[in-house]
Amino acid sequence: MSVIKIKGVKFFQDHLNALKAEHDFSPLPASAIATYILFHLNCDDLGILRARDPENALRKWSDNTGIPYSTLHTGREILFKRNFISETFNGNDPLYEINGYAIHNNPNSQKEGVKLNYFRLPFALKKTSALKNLVSAKDSAGLIMLLDLCNSFHRDARWKPERTDFNLSRSMKFFQEKMGKSAKKIRSWIEAIKDIFSFSPIDYKERVPNQERVAVRKKNNPIQIVIKNFSVQMANGLLSKEEDPFHVKQVEATVRKEAVVQFKRNEMVVSKKQIRDIMTAFRQETLKPLSKYVNQSDSYKVQRNRLFYHIFLGALENTINYHKESIAQDKNFRIHNIGGFFREKVKHFTLQAMIFDLSKSETIIEACKHLDPLGNVDLRELRDLWSKAEEMKYRRFHRRS
Structure with missing residues (x-):
């Protein structure tokens, strides 16, 4: 038996829903969303990180991702205030805990009505420049859409294990409506996450300037390429075929x-x-x-x-x-x-x-x-x-x- 899956860690659907709801109610800065993602990439099966572990130091995360230490610190403080994470202790050992993670990652919770509904975040987010690019652009909507794409790919791979290639079809209009951005900014977002997802145009058309219009005075009268739909694929090496x-x-x-x-x-x-x-x-x-x-x-x-x-x-x-x-x-x-x-x-x-x-x-x-x-x-x-x-x-x- 084999399963195609994203090489990465769990991110629960309820946590994504809560993140979106909080952002809609009171916008979250990109620093907080990126830091929340990093907490998931480094926590254990209970959603806990040992505060004294060098691997969990913000300086270490900063070195790996390129996100400034001060930005990660600000993001962490916001997560504390918004109740996404909390501080606790194991004896004298200080811990950080992702609130609700342990409940969702417990199969016995199904008896209590909690669904084990999750997707996976690729480990590559710890090393590539994707998070840094989106934080630098202060692109909170772009980070949430990144999570949505990981969610879609996880479910696509899970329910279609016979496939050897995975891609999603998304329109420019879809991204514009979901993210509230212009086509130009969507293209900038696509460039920012190229280490995680690649986008190929499915259909496009050339918009040729009307030479007869007197008002056309653009330099060299360039031909514009209008892309309506994309084929989205996860970058090479981020999906694995797990044999069991x-x-x-x-x-x-x-x-x-x-x-x-x-x-x-x-x-x-x-x-x-x-x-x-x-x-x-x-x-x-x-x-x-x-x-x-x-x-x-x-x-x-x-x-x-x-x-x-x-x-x-x-x-x-x-x-x-x-x-x-x-x-x-x-x-x-x-x-x-x-x-x-x-x-x-x-x-x-x-x-x-x-x-x-x-x-x-x-x-x-x-x-x-x-x-x-x-x-x-x-x-x-x-x-x-x-x-x-x-x-x-x-x-x-x-x-x-």
């Missing part, structure tokens, strides 16, 4: 989110890089070795995913317990190589599971019974909740088929 032959991407996303939640709940300071190291260890020590079993029946995948949850949560609990015991003896203790520590734990549980024949659903069930390391009641309930969710997912699939 063993159907484990959803498992990875689920356990990664929970790791972030559990570390925060236990006041452990863990950076985005350390979370990536943990997921790399899980991928290499558990998912890759167990992917050699090619039984792809639905009942098998339910039990296999249940085993993945057992292994990951066991390693996670061991890591958290070790931190708790060490912090009780030394308040300044930190696990410096948390990825390496987690790797040892997840490898241990994986090897325990591999004693069993994992090519059959029945023996995977036995491996799960044997591998029951969780002492934390909340984690046991969470593991069972995930397992039930897997079973319900395949039941819904069978009802549709």
Whole structure:
């Protein structure tokens, strides 16, 4: 199974709607919208950024994007005042939080009526000049239209996975009405975001000056090119074809989110890089070795995913317990190589599971019974909740088929 997607991070539809509503009520400067985008490009699965992390320093963002530090600082202050972001703490560790992000990025929120409706912003916005160009032009409408185009491309790729090329058709009139700009300013906006989107004219006509009109006195009487429609494409390299032959991407996303939640709940300071190291260890020590079993029946995948949850949560609990015991003896203790520590734990549980024949659903069930390391009641309930969710997912699939 493969999916075409934008290489980037989530931006929730409700946040875009709120941004537009706020801008309509009281216009937001381009600095605030660009800074809000950068917050999304750097936050974790809870919408949180560690204030002391050098990667989250405004100076670092300024160096990467070319947007002046003072402009980003002004934008951040406006986001605080308009309630788009807030300051909080994890123990003594100061944090920035995108308000509402954690609620929207939680699958369990669907029970509460919150829809998991999002699109993706390309990572390239962190490095290219697009944001700088639009901030320099004070083009708030241009930034919002940039978000709208990312939204449209995300949905186009999601619902048409068989396609190999993606483009949208948009008219000059559409851009003029949505952005309230002249054709000349639309062309300037197109030039500003060329590193993210490319525009090709679909149809155009030449407007030849009337030589018989006495009033025509323009230099050289130039021929004007009038473009009515564009084909819009995302720049090369910003879309990827994500292969998932063993159907484990959803498992990875689920356990990664929970790791972030559990570390925060236990006041452990863990950076985005350390979370990536943990997921790399899980991928290499558990998912890759167990992917050699090619039984792809639905009942098998339910039990296999249940085993993945057992292994990951066991390693996670061991890591958290070790931190708790060490912090009780030394308040300044930190696990410096948390990825390496987690790797040892997840490898241990994986090897325990591999004693069993994992090519059959029945023996995977036995491996799960044997591998029951969780002492934390909340984690046991969470593991069972995930397992039930897997079973319900395949039941819904069978009802549709």
